[in-house]
Amino acid sequence: MKRLLLAITAGALSFAAQAQVPQYGNSVNLEQAKKAIAAGQAEARKNGWPVAIAILDTSGNLVAYEKMDNTQTASIQVAIDKGKSAAIYRRPTKVFEDIVAKGGAGLRVMNLRDASVVDGGLPIVVDGKVIGGIGVSGVAGDQDGVVAKAGADALK
Amino acid sequence: MKTRPLLTQEDCLKICAAAEAEARRNKWNVAIAILDDGGHLLHFTRMDGATPANAAIALEKARTSALSRRTSGNWEERIKAGRTSMLKMPGILPVQGGVPIIAEGTCIGAVGVSGVQSHEDEQIAQAGIDALLGKGS
Numbered sequence: 001m002k003r004l005l006l007a008i009t010a011g012a013l014s015f016a017a018q019a020q021v022p023q024y025g026n027s028v029n030l031e032q033a034k035k036a037i038a039a040g041q042a043e044a045r046k047n048g049w050p051v052a053i054a055i056l057d058t059s060g061n062l063v064a065y066e067k068m069d070n071t072q073t074a075s076i077q078v079a080i081d082k083g084k085s086a087a088i089y090r091r092p093t094k095v096f097e098d099i100v101a102k103g104g105a106g107l108r109v110m111n112l113r114d115a116s117v118v119d120g121g122l123p124i125v126v127d128g129k130v131i132g133g134i135g136v137s138g139v140a141g142d143q144d145g146v147v148a149k150a151g152a153d154a155l156k
Numbered sequence: 157m158k159t160r161p162l163l164t165q166e167d168c169l170k171i172c173a174a175a176e177a178e179a180r181r182n183k184w185n186v187a188i189a190i191l192d193d194g195g196h197l198l199h200f201t202r203m204d205g206a207t208p209a210n211a212a213i214a215l216e217k218a219r220t221s222a223l224s225r226r227t228s229g230n231w232e233e234r235i236k237a238g239r240t241s242m243l244k245m246p247g248i249l250p251v252q253g254g255v256p257i258i259a260e261g262t263c264i265g266a267v268g269v270s271g272v273q274s275h276e277d278e279q280i281a282q283a284g285i286d287a288l289l290g291k292g293s
Binding site: 067 | 197199200208
């Protein structure tokens, strides 16, 4: 009886711990990916920002991508890197950026595999589940973040 | 000074829409990558049902064609004909499905497709390029 109670308590605890981080859902489909890119681009165009936008599935594989004219060449890969980081770590790249900015032990984040530490990558969350990531690059990091948010929000 | 044509975002949308339509018409699920002549990604689409492997393969086929200025199928043929040493060429994926975009005699980029049989992949890539440059381009 005592053992059973313990098991139940442990189960409840691990469930509570799991509930704190969003869980993965079905990966983003092409229709959703195109919608997110269109919304992100509308925001970018409104501000006159040339950017590249990448949408990745829950495993960090490319689903859709589009580069606006006059986007700097480096942003092609950076956009994909940010989207991948957001998808596979299930958190915005801004979270890592802030951790690194505080210095000290937080600097270890820069050594995490495939982690991007620059604002502009967001997990795409639909109905509380992470279905992929969106990565944006081309302007200042916080501006990339604005475009990424517009894209991710379009699927809410 | 020499000038040359440049692929715009609008061109990429045109290419991708036609390629996707060709794939859908045949009920094929594929990944379609469009690169510029430096091998930089301009546009990418992975249709539902196409695998993560297709995503990587489409990119590599396109890169092969963009940088070598010939179809990836051309590389495949040369190897099939016996030049197996070509397998060691850097950055070359010798599998049909990558087609260079030649405008005004210059390679301005390439389309790479992966998801079905490789001659069908090439058919899709060519349909995309035809939409931009006209048939028989």
